[in-house]
Amino acid sequence: MGFFTQLFGNKRKTSAGREATPTQAAGKPNGNAQRAVFFDAMASEWDIMTKLSQTQEQQLAELIDRVGIPEGSVVVDAGCGTGVLYKYLAPRIGSTGRVLGIDISPRMISLAETKFGHDQRFRWHTGSVEKCIEEIAPDGIDRIICYSSFPHFDDQKGFLQIAAQALRPGGKLAIIHLGSADEINGLHSNIEDSPVAHDTLPSIRDLTMMAQDLSLAVQTSQEQPGVYFFLGASLKRS
Ligand SMILES: C[S@@+](CC[C@H](N)C(=O)[O-])C[C@H]1O[C@@H](n2cnc3c(N)ncnc32)[C@H](O)[C@@H]1O
Numbered sequence: 001m002g003f004f005t006q007l008f009g010n011k012r013k014t015s016a017g018r019e020a021t022p023t024q025a026a027g028k029p030n031g032n033a034q035r036a037v038f039f040d041a042m043a044s045e046w047d048i049m050t051k052l053s054q055t056q057e058q059q060l061a062e063l064i065d066r067v068g069i070p071e072g073s074v075v076v077d078a079g080c081g082t083g084v085l086y087k088y089l090a091p092r093i094g095s096t097g098r099v100l101g102i103d104i105s106p107r108m109i110s111l112a113e114t115k116f117g118h119d120q121r122f123r124w125h126t127g128s129v130e131k132c133i134e135e136i137a138p139d140g141i142d143r144i145i146c147y148s149s150f151p152h153f154d155d156q157k158g159f160l161q162i163a164a165q166a167l168r169p170g171g172k173l174a175i176i177h178l179g180s181a182d183e184i185n186g187l188h189s190n191i192e193d194s195p196v197a198h199d200t201l202p203s204i205r206d207l208t209m210m211a212q213d214l215s216l217a218v219q220t221s222q223e224q225p226g227v228y229f230f231l232g233a234s235l236k237r238s
Contacts, residue, residue, distance in 0.1 A: 031154070031195065032104050032128055032154060034195035035104060035105075035152055035195045035196060035199075036104040036105050036106070037195075038194060038195050038196060039081070039103075039104070039105035039107075039108055040105045040106065040107040040108070043081075043082065043105060043107035043108045043110075043111055044107070044111070046081060046082050046108065046111070047082055047084070047111075050084065052178070056178055059178065059226075059227070060088065060147075060176075060178065061088055063174075063176050063227075063229055064085070064088045064089070064092070064145075064176075066220065066229065066231065067143060067145060067172065067174045067176075067231060068172070069089070069092040069093060069097075069142075069143055070142070071092070071093060071094030071095075071096070071097060072093070072094055072096040072097050073093055073097050073098075073142040073143055074097070074098050074100070074137055074139075074140070074141050074142050074143075074168075075089060075093060075097065075098070075099045075100070075141070075142065075143045075144075075145065076099075076100050076101075076102060076129070076133060076137065076141050076143070076144045076145070076166075077089070077099055077100070077101040077102070077145055077147070078102055078129040078133070078144055078145065078146045078149055078150075078163075079102070079103055079104075079129060079146060079147070079148070079149020079150075079152060079153075080101030080102060080103050080108070080109075080112060080124070080149075081103060081105075081108045081112070081148075081149075082108050082111040082112050082115065083101055083111070083112035083115055083116050083122075083124070084147070085099075085101075085145065085147055086099075086112075086115070086116050086119075086122065090119065090121070090122075093121060095121075097121055098121055098122075098123070099121060099122045099123070100123050100125060100136050100137055100141075101122065101123070101124045101125065102125045102126075102127060102128075102129045102132060102133065102136070103124075103125075103126065104126070104127065104128050105126075106126045109124045109125065109126045112124045123136075128154075129149075129153065129159065130153065130154075130155065130158060130159050130162055133162055133163070133166050134162070134165070134166050137166065140166065140167065140168035140171065141166050141167055141168060141171055142167075142168055142170070142171050142172070143171065143172055143173075143174065144163050144166070144167065144171075144172075144173045144174070145173075145174045145176065146173075146174065146175045146176070147176045147177075148176070148177055148178075150175045150177075150201060151184060151185070151188065151196075151199040151200055151201040152196060152199045156202070156210070157210055157214070160173070160210060160211055160214050160216065161214050163216075164214050164215050164216050164232075164234060164235075167234035167236065168234065168236070168238075169234060169236040169237055169238040170233070170234065170238070171233070171234040171236075172219070172231055172232065172233050172234070173211075173216060173230075173231070173232045173233075173234075174229070174230065174231050175207065175228070175229075175230040176228065176229055176230075177201065177227075177228035178226060178227065178228075179225075179226060179227075179228060180223050180224060180225050180226070180227070180228055181200075181201040181202065181203045181204065181223060181228060183225065183226075184201045184228070185200050185201055188200070201228065203223065204221045204222065204223035204228060204230060205221075207221070207230055208221045208230070211230070211232045215234070215235045215236075216232035216233065216234065216235065217232060217233045217234075217235055218230070218231075218232050219231045219232065219233050
């Protein structure tokens, strides 16, 4: 949680006379457009603010290993930010794999393109994952990874439904955080009056129930301080 405190430490406590969040400055309280403004304002500092410790990097690498990404996979990085997953995905997808990064923040996407545009296996798209996932991968997707992004999706059940439809037979959806739901939700609620203040990560139990209603077979659900890992598999048959 250290990097979260670092991330939002100077944007908390927004009552009169204190520093406003970028979105407060824009005068808008919620919704995807407002989240895009919020994350746009953080984009240039994002990599520094969210830098993981060596232990966290190792932990994230192990979680990505548990997703199981066969070479040649089509992977969607949903809410990709500046492309923090690049270094974990690039070695795993092989020469024929593809990664489609999607984010509502144009500045996050622009930075991802600047950093990783040289790698033709990666493509970066601005837009909401709910709206563009099918359009950018009409032939289906093998893995959808939401790393630190799921709480920000407006309609979480709708997203799960769209994701389940977009997965190929054998495809999997992973929702990953380096924090429990309580830890992540505490972090968001501390950023008062921002468009993410009420963005909530459901408990793994609630998420599991949601996913089961939507034709995703739950393969792993783990939640403890410092880790939230959900892996659901498509029930489609080839
Ligand atoms: C906490 S950041 C995480 C970014 C990146 N995954 C990382 O860990 O560095 C959440 C990201 O999700 C994006 N986001 C929020 N709602 C989204 C949506 N509906 N579709 C696509 N991206 C979204 C935000 O713009 C933001 O970049």
